[in-house]
Amino acid sequence: xxxxxxxxxxxxxxxxxxxxAVKRIFEAANAPVAWEEADAGLYCIEKYGNGLPKETLExxxxxxxxxxxxxxxxxxGGHKSINVTIRKTLExxxxxxxxxxxxGIKTRYDNVDLIIVRENVEDTYGGIEHQQTPEVAQCxxxxxxxxxxxxxxxxxxxAGIEGxxxxxxxxxxxxxxxxxxxxxxSFNDVAANYPTIDNNDILxxxxxxxxxxxxxxxxVLVLPNLFGDIVSDLCAGLIGGLGVAPGGNIxxxxxxxxxxxxxxxDIAGKNLANPTALLLSSIQMLRYMGATAYADLIENALTMTxxxxxxxRDIGGSSSTEEYTNAICENIGKLPSxxxxxxxxxxxxxxxxxxxxxxxxxxxxxxVDIFVKTTDISLLPRxxxxxxxxMVSNRGTKIYPGEIPDIVxxxxxxxxxxxxxxxxxxxxxxxxxxxxxxxPWMHIEKLxxxxxxxxxxxxQGE
Ligand code: ATP
Numbered sequence: 001x002x003x004x005x006x007x008x009x010x011x012x013x014x015x016x017x018x019x020x021a022v023k024r025i026f027e028a029a030n031a032p033v034a035w036e037e038a039d040a041g042l043y044c045i046e047k048y049g050n051g052l053p054k055e056t057l058e059x060x061x062x063x064x065x066x067x068x069x070x071x072x073x074x075x076x077g078g079h080k081s082i083n084v085t086i087r088k089t090l091e092x093x094x095x096x097x098x099x100x101x102x103x104g105i106k107t108r109y110d111n112v113d114l115i116i117v118r119e120n121v122e123d124t125y126g127g128i129e130h131q132q133t134p135e136v137a138q139c140x141x142x143x144x145x146x147x148x149x150x151x152x153x154x155x156x157x158x159a160g161i162e163g164x165x166x167x168x169x170x171x172x173x174x175x176x177x178x179x180x181x182x183x184x185x186s187f188n189d190v191a192a193n194y195p196t197i198d199n200n201d202i203l204x205x206x207x208x209x210x211x212x213x214x215x216x217x218x219x220v221l222v223l224p225n226l227f228g229d230i231v232s233d234l235c236a237g238l239i240g241g242l243g244v245a246p247g248g249n250i251x252x253x254x255x256x257x258x259x260x261x262x263x264x265x266d267i268a269g270k271n272l273a274n275p276t277a278l279l280l281s282s283i284q285m286l287r288y289m290g291a292t293a294y295a296d297l298i299e300n301a302l303t304m305t306x307x308x309x310x311x312x313r314d315i316g317g318s319s320s321t322e323e324y325t326n327a328i329c330e331n332i333g334k335l336p337s338x339x340x341x342x343x344x345x346x347x348x349x350x351x352x353x354x355x356x357x358x359x360x361x362x363x364x365x366x367x368v369d370i371f372v373k374t375t376d377i378s379l380l381p382r383x384x385x386x387x388x389x390x391m392v393s394n395r396g397t398k399i400y401p402g403e404i405p406d407i408v409x410x411x412x413x414x415x416x417x418x419x420x421x422x423x424x425x426x427x428x429x430x431x432x433x434x435x436x437x438x439x440p441w442m443h444i445e446k447l448x449x450x451x452x453x454x455x456x457x458x459x460q461g462e
Pocket of ligand 1 (some may be wrong): 014
């Protein structure tokens with residue numbers, strides 16, 4: 001088999017140690033990969049001015065495939081997540097995380113075999129955040145029918161190829177009726193095209209409980225981005241921890257394979273890191289490339305090593321990263337007593353974006369929600385131009401009309417002004433121009449209606 005050039009990002013923290021381990025194992029297996037190393041990580045900030053140089057993105061685009069070791073994401077400030085930037089810039093719409101009990105790794109469950117398909121570019125990961133007032137920070141959670149359909153379609157196509165029987169959509173559409181509602185609706189629209197694959201849906205909170213009680217009841221899970229992130233770590237825990245949980249970010253034109261875990265700075269440079277998750281991600285990558293025989297060869301050597309009790313500390317052993325890597329290299333070509341197929345999951349599925357678009361009926365403007373900085377709602381004009389104040393909510397709880405509930409009123413009110421007639425943009429501009437200048441407003445949302453159905457949420461208590 002001809003060698004394929006693959007971008008290798010060694011990252012930071014434990015990244016370089018585990019990337020080196022994978023490189024050595026690939027060499028021992030004579031795997032058909034020529035690495036093209038590219039920079040990303042904390043150390044790049046000084047060298048390039050940001051954590052992800054454009055040369056690295058160009059390398060991934062050119063090669064179409066990358067293996068990425070973890071890079072550190074600062075908490076509460078600092079640069080944007082490098083992982084998220086790669087996923088979003090290259091539109092890697094599905095994050096596919098196989099989660100299967102591995103022979104030789106002792107866990108509470110011995111029969112987990114599920115695949116997480118996490119929508120990978122939307123949700124709160126847009127990172128669209130604003131400090132509305134000193135008291136109030138806001139994050140925009142964008143869910144689109146295109147993104148949701150892409151993830152769902154990937155899951156169904158993959159399930160068809162891999163012989164998976166049932167796909168479960170995970171959501172919180174009882175509370176987030178618009179966003180999760182759209183995610184679920186999109187899933188159901190896609191599911192209708194795949195009558196031979198069973199599907200159902202479940203609330204995220206119930207899923208978490210069911211997963212820790214009876215994980216074997218799930219086959220393929222499709223989740224919005226943030227839920228997918230959290231549930232991935234939970235599922236990693238079911239199969240032995242973050243050290244053994246692989247993943248692949250799949251787009252139409254590129255794929256980037258990476259472990260579920262982060263850069264683990266607490267153990268970096270100590271020769272303690274478990275390279276298994278990155279190795280399993282690289283096996284997933286080989287299958288994606290069609291190099292199945294090499295994927296099997298390396299996976300058998302890994303299984304053999306674990307069966308022999310050679311393990312890193314995080315999964316109950318005492319081997320260093322290096323000793324563990326040496327053992328896997330020595331086991332290349334040997335067959336374990338139980339064959340593993342932990343990562344039979346990276347079908348190349350191309351999603352034609354045009355097929356994802358939805359028809360839209362005409363929308364009418366019925367009013368605006370204007371977000372105003374005040375704690376005194378008596379100052380709000382009751383009528384302005386064609387619009388009348390019909391509701392005020394504080395953090396989503398109605399405080400007008402009617403009695404103000406016993407809550408802490410923060411200084412950002414969602415003030416809903418509506419009209420019985422259909423409005424124009426000019427009506428809204430007139431309204432904004434007339435709005436009292438001593439009541440600062442942060443942003444507005446137009447209120448739309450489609451075929452008589454309101455396209456905006458009610459407040460609690462309304
Ligand atoms: P991120 O948000 O960047 O994904 P995280 O908060 O999930 O990061 P990690 O860096 O993944 O955090 O580490 C979480 C814990 O798991 C740490 O205690 C770390 O030492 C451990 N851990 C993660 N990966 C490995 C690994 N490959 N080998 C051993 N321990 C690991």
